[in-house]
Amino acid sequence: MDLPVHYEDRLVATISADAQATRLAYADAWSSSADSFPVSLAMPIRSEPYDGEQVLPWLMNLLPEGEPLRAMTRALGAAPEDALGLIAQTGNDLAGALSIAPQQPRGKPGYRPIPDTDALERIIEELPSRPFLVCEDGVSMSLAGAQEKLPVAVIGGQIAVPINGAPSTHILKPDNPRLPGSVQNEALCMVLARRIGLNVAPVTTGVAGKRSYLLVERYDRTGTGTNVRRLHQEDFCQALGRPPAAKYEFNGTGTRGPSIADMFKVVRQHMTARDITRLLDAVIFNIAIGNVDSHAKNYSILLGPGAPQLAPLYDLMSGLAWANITQNHAQAIGGQRRGRHIYGRHWRRMAEAAGLAARGTVRRVEQVTARLLRELPAAVEEVAAMPVGSTMLEVFAKEIEERATEVRAHAGQECLPDVAEVPTEEVPMIGASAYSADGEAGAP
Numbered sequence: 203m204d205l206p207v208h209y210e211d212r213l214v215a216t217i218s219a220d221a222q223a224t225r226l227a228y229a230d231a232w233s234s235s236a237d238s239f240p241v242s243l244a245m246p247i248r249s250e251p252y253d254g255e256q257v258l259p260w261l262m263n264l265l266p267e268g269e270p271l272r273a274m275t276r277a278l279g280a281a282p283e284d285a286l287g288l289i290a291q292t293g294n295d296l297a298g299a300l301s302i303a304p305q306q307p308r309g310k311p312g313y314r315p316i317p318d319t320d321a322l323e324r325i326i327e328e329l330p331s332r333p334f335l336v337c338e339d340g341v342s343m344s345l346a347g348a349q350e351k352l353p354v355a356v357i358g359g360q361i362a363v364p365i366n367g368a369p370s371t372h373i374l375k376p377d378n379p380r381l382p383g384s385v386q387n388e389a390l391c392m393v394l395a396r397r398i399g400l401n402v403a404p405v406t407t408g409v410a411g412k413r414s415y416l417l418v419e420r421y422d423r424t425g426t427g428t429n430v431r432r433l434h435q436e437d438f439c440q441a442l443g444r445p446p447a448a449k450y451e452f453n454g455t456g457t458r459g460p461s462i463a464d465m466f467k468v469v470r471q472h473m474t475a476r477d478i479t480r481l482l483d484a485v486i487f488n489i490a491i492g493n494v495d496s497h498a499k500n501y502s503i504l505l506g507p508g509a510p511q512l513a514p515l516y517d518l519m520s521g522l523a524w525a526n527i528t529q530n531h532a533q534a535i536g537g538q539r540r541g542r543h544i545y546g547r548h549w550r551r552m553a554e555a556a557g558l559a560a561r562g563t564v565r566r567v568e569q570v571t572a573r574l575l576r577e578l579p580a581a582v583e584e585v586a587a588m589p590v591g592s593t594m595l596e597v598f599a600k601e602i603e604e605r606a607t608e609v610r611a612h613a614g615q616e617c618l619p620d621v622a623e624v625p626t627e628e629v630p631m632i633g634a635s636a637y638s639a640d641g642e643a644g645a646p
Contacts, residue, residue, distance in 0.1 A: 204218050207241065207300050208306075209300055209432075213231070215228045224257050225251040225253055226241070227251035232247075238507065239506050241260065241434075242436050242505075243505070256443055260443075262285045263346055263439050264293070264297060265446075266333060266346060267446055269330070273333050277331075277332060294343060295344075295370055297345060298434045298435045298436060309340055311368035313357050315361075326376045329351075340366050341365055343364065351373050351374065352374045352376075355371045355372065356371055356417075370423070371419070373420060377414045386592065386593055390520075393584050394581040397577040398577050404419040406588055407588040409589050421504075421514040435505060436503055438465050439498045441468050459498060463557075472509070477512040479566075484501065486567050489535060490571050494521040494541075497533070502516075520598055522602065535548045535549060535552045542608055544612060578603055
């Protein structure tokens with residue numbers, strides 16, 4: 203099987219697979235172009251092909267995980283481990299700028315409007331059995347993660363389904379019946395991040411019959427209406443050559459996933475000091491709101507002809523208010539994964555491992571959490587005014603306020619003698635999602 207990789211109408215590379223090997227080779231014209239970019243930082247442009255050790259983790263990270271992946275394989279009649287076969291059937295609209303498909307779509311790219319809220323409600327209800335509308339005529343798309351979601355386009359204020367390779371502009375994330383108020387929770391965390399000055403994808407909420415949803419503007423798209431272009435991006439698992447199962451620093455695969463220090467190393471090698479500060483602020487924010495699912499696939503990098511840069515934040519959600527959610531964060535801060543037990547020495551230890559100034563890091567924790575506490579009431583008001591309303595907003599805000607206050611106070615203290623540090627190796631993160639029904643660890 204040969205699969206061409208395209209950026210718009212230009213051939214970027216070809217992925218070849220047979221019984222013995224999988225390879226990716228860059229096209230000569232792309233390699234010599236002044237405006238080219240790599241498909242991944244783990245696979246810089248070169249004349250020699252890359253083998254499956256580099257290619258397959260990158261491909262696997264373009265697909266969903268958990269139940270959405272199982273539903274996709276059932277609908278397409280493919281095996282979950284057949285990443286190349288799955289991408290061949292769903293690769294016309296992916297995360298980033300590239301399309302990967304055996305042939306270009308036959309029809310003209312365009313958008314199929316969803317006529318009304320009843321139709322949208324039906325689509326949402328069918329997503330568990332038909333993720334990404336697989337097998338619908340003209341539809342070929344995929345997104346990573348274990349949460350139900352749907353790439354859509356907003357054209358003239360109306361939600362539409364991209365067809366024949368047209369780029370989506372937004373991601374629609376339905377409410378999670380197992381997690382009451384999940385839409386309001388994520389909207390609050392995203393709005394709060396923006397209000398304190400973090401670079402974050404814009405969001406709003408919506409209602410379709412009995413279902414609610416979050417609508418997230420895609421940062422890997424530019425332009426409006428029908429004049430939309432794709433921007434390339436990859437998550438940190440792809441940049442580090444790790445499969446999606448290893449997105450947590452501590453996981454059940456037997457291979458340790460990316461640590462905070464690993465991520466800072468990538469940023470320091472390829473980006474600017476401003477991006478280092480942005481990543482530090484994001485890490486602090488996720489600890490302060492209790493986002494236990496801020497794993498390596500929930501941080502991304504924008505790739506283009508110029509220098510790589512840290513992508514806007516996304517998938518921000520607080521796990522503090524739900525009883526069935528693990529309190530172990532996806533990555534350790536200086537050896538400690540319980541947010542309420544992270545003290546000054548843990549931040550300093552993390553800073554040392556990541557090549558940051560220890561004193562400046564602690565000071566940054568105090569600054570970010572102070573801004574967060576200041577902006578929290580206004581963020582609650584902003585989300586309450588969105589279409590989905592204010593269900594559980596005060597509950598989420600109270601938990602975030604308490605945790606952020608705790609994180610800020612503890613940053614200036616040493617670990618108290620009667621507070622035991624959680625041994626990270628003894629509390630592995632297992633399962634499909636930190637926000638899943640079983641309450642174990644994983645990705646929303």
